Amino acid sequence: MSDTRDDVVAAVAEAYRRDWAVVLSATAQLTRDLDRAEEHTQDAYAQALQTWEAAGIPERPGAWLTTTARNRALDALRRDSVFRRRMPLLVTDSTTQGPEDALNDDRLRLIFTCTHPALAMDAQVALTLRLVCGLSTPEVARAFLVPPATMAARITRAKKKIAAARIPYRVPGPDQLEERVSAVLEVVHLVFTTGHTAPFGDGLTRRDLTDSAIRLARLLHLLMPTNAEITALLALLLLNTARQNTREANDGRLLLLSEQDRTRWDRQLIAEGQSLLTEALLRRPPTRYALQAAIAALHAEAPNWTDTDWEEIVGLYDLLRRLWPSPVVELNRAVAVGMRDGPQAGLDALAPLLADPALATYRYLSAARADFLRRLGDWPQAMTAYQEALTLTDNQVERAFLAERLTEVARNL
Numbered sequence: 001m002s003d004t005r006d007d008v009v010a011a012v013a014e015a016y017r018r019d020w021a022v023v024l025s026a027t028a029q030l031t032r033d034l035d036r037a038e039e040h041t042q043d044a045y046a047q048a049l050q051t052w053e054a055a056g057i058p059e060r061p062g063a064w065l066t067t068t069a070r071n072r073a074l075d076a077l078r079r080d081s082v083f084r085r086r087m088p089l090l091v092t093d094s095t096t097q098g099p100e101d102a103l104n105d106d107r108l109r110l111i112f113t114c115t116h117p118a119l120a121m122d123a124q125v126a127l128t129l130r131l132v133c134g135l136s137t138p139e140v141a142r143a144f145l146v147p148p149a150t151m152a153a154r155i156t157r158a159k160k161k162i163a164a165a166r167i168p169y170r171v172p173g174p175d176q177l178e179e180r181v182s183a184v185l186e187v188v189h190l191v192f193t194t195g196h197t198a199p200f201g202d203g204l205t206r207r208d209l210t211d212s213a214i215r216l217a218r219l220l221h222l223l224m225p226t227n228a229e230i231t232a233l234l235a236l237l238l239l240n241t242a243r244q245n246t247r248e249a250n251d252g253r254l255l256l257l258s259e260q261d262r263t264r265w266d267r268q269l270i271a272e273g274q275s276l277l278t279e280a281l282l283r284r285p286p287t288r289y290a291l292q293a294a295i296a297a298l299h300a301e302a303p304n305w306t307d308t309d310w311e312e313i314v315g316l317y318d319l320l321r322r323l324w325p326s327p328v329v330e331l332n333r334a335v336a337v338g339m340r341d342g343p344q345a346g347l348d349a350l351a352p353l354l355a356d357p358a359l360a361t362y363r364y365l366s367a368a369r370a371d372f373l374r375r376l377g378d379w380p381q382a383m384t385a386y387q388e389a390l391t392l393t394d395n396q397v398e399r400a401f402l403a404e405r406l407t408e409v410a411r412n413l
Contacts, residue, residue: 017208019062020134232290235276239296310340
């Protein structure tokens with residue numbers, strides 16, 4: 001008996017989240033061209049929507065999709081009379097060393113391909129988010145705070161550079177891992193951030209992305225157990241994930257950190273994250289991930305909202321802004337200042353950021369201003385700020401929260 005259309009759509013969506021990188025990676029080994037591999041992979045998913053409705057959802061959807069995409073690639077290559085004369089682009093390194101399960105991970109291989117030093121750092125991260133994680137170009141653009149058209153051009157240039165440079169498809173050897181790992185870690189962190197609060201959609205989170213990021217961080221930690229930067233990033237991801245199940249109420253309403261039931265935080269993940277953070281801090285001066293993890297650890301350790309050590313958190317942000325200058329770090333620090341010293345101090349700290357073009361469409365800047373203005377009782381300006389934040393927000397859970405706040409402010413006008 002055939003499956004319903006809704007069943008098929010749900011199965012294809014799940015296979016996209018779970019298997020996209022594996023299907024793309026297997027296809028790329030045949031095409032030796034990332035553009036073609038991506039095209040054949042997309043075709044396989046499109047075909048699944050038609051075939052599975054009539055024939056039923058296969059027992060192993062990922063294997064079905066991989067076979068279909070590779071068959072399409074083989075057909076295209078047979079029609080290409082010159083493909084045998086092309087130099088290999090994506091080659092598998094059969095002499096890799098180290099933990100077998102890490103080195104043989106398809107997603108990790110693809111990440112290292114996309115983060116080759118021949119590419120600029122922003123192109124490395126963008127290409128990996130697009131190809132490895134299957135994020136749409138608008139989602140990648142949102143992560144970088146740039147227009148979608150700009151990001152589309154950046155991704156296209158990066159794929160052409162890979163083809164021109166004949167970048168190999170493999171996890172680099174031990175002698176190259178250290179110089180390559182920073183770009184990979186930035187990718188993993190951005191994947192987690194994008195999943196932690198999804199830029200689009202009905203759900204607050206995309207757990208497929210957060211789970212994928214943690215899995216990749218664990219693989220990297222297995223490959224390089226003494227690398228303090230990797231250890232600190234894994235700590236950060238685990239500490240943030242520990243609060244994941246308490247970020248929404250039973251009715252789907254967004255719960256702020258001050259409203260969350262801390263007894264439901266995952267203490268096992270917190271303990272593991274704290275242990276990894278201690279390990280990272282003992283090895284060398286703190287990395288940006290170690291400082292971020294230390295901030296997350298302070299939240300995890302506070303028995304309640306009122307006992308949060310905002311003084312220490314602001315101090316850690318002061319260190320972080322020197323180590324890793326970023327408009328988002330400045331924004332988070334300003335919010336922490338407002339929590340420590342009151343809403344007017346928070347507004348004053350936010351003021352210089354209003355002219356930063358990188359934050360012009362960043363919804364959390366408007367939302368932070370709106371909250372401080374609301375707490376000060378400046379209802380007209382709070383309403384304007386909430387309306388601006390709502391305009392910039394596409395996540396439906398966040399939109400519902402902002403709309404509720406807007407209604408509250410409107411009642412006070």
